[in-house]
Amino acid sequence: MPDCSATVTEVIKREGEIGQHLRVMSSMKMDVSRIRCHGDYHLGQVLWTGKDFVIIDFEGEPTRSIGHRRIKRPAFVDVAGMIRSFHYASRTAAIRLSRDLETSVDADLSSWLTIWYRWVSGTFLASYLQEAKGAPFLGTDEQLGALLDFYLLEKAIFELGYEANARPEWVDIPAEGVLDILGER
Helix, strand or coil: CCCCCHHHHHHHHCHHHHHHHHHHHHCCCCCCCCECCCCCCCHHHEEECCCCEEECCCCCCCCCCHHHHHCCECCHHHHHHHHHHHHHHHHHHHHHHHHHHCCCCCHHHHHHHHHHHHHHHHHHHHHHHHHCCCCCCCCCHHHHHHHHHHHHHHHHHHHHHHHHHHCHHHCHHHHHHHHHHCCCC
């Protein structure tokens, strides 16, 4: 794997663990309603009009089949998509700062970007849960954690394949996300 970064190499080494993680979560009984989801929910799909936010492009992930996009799923598919988008925002900020300053981002700035990502993600999740309180698509607290972990990992793995094909210079972003979800970051 000479062309792979250390982060991607670590993800590849842990393929079995990732598969096991997904199997355990997917085998849990989930008593949550499934709904039609956005399917490609991220910061680029949210516009500020000056008075309110508008969500656009409800066709789902364009690289997925129409049949896949029409499947009803737990709402946490979209929650995970937005949280992954916050991670991307923090990591692309580091990439752009490194490029613009013509130096690598130091550990302190990287730590601050991670704090920002976790704070924004936590605030988003808490607000989402507050607004959706009692909705049949939420389930129990245990189910929420399992659903979120499952869909965050699924999304990061999907992004890994996407970046490897479309933007190989960004492949470390979802690879870091996979390791973070596994508890290694």
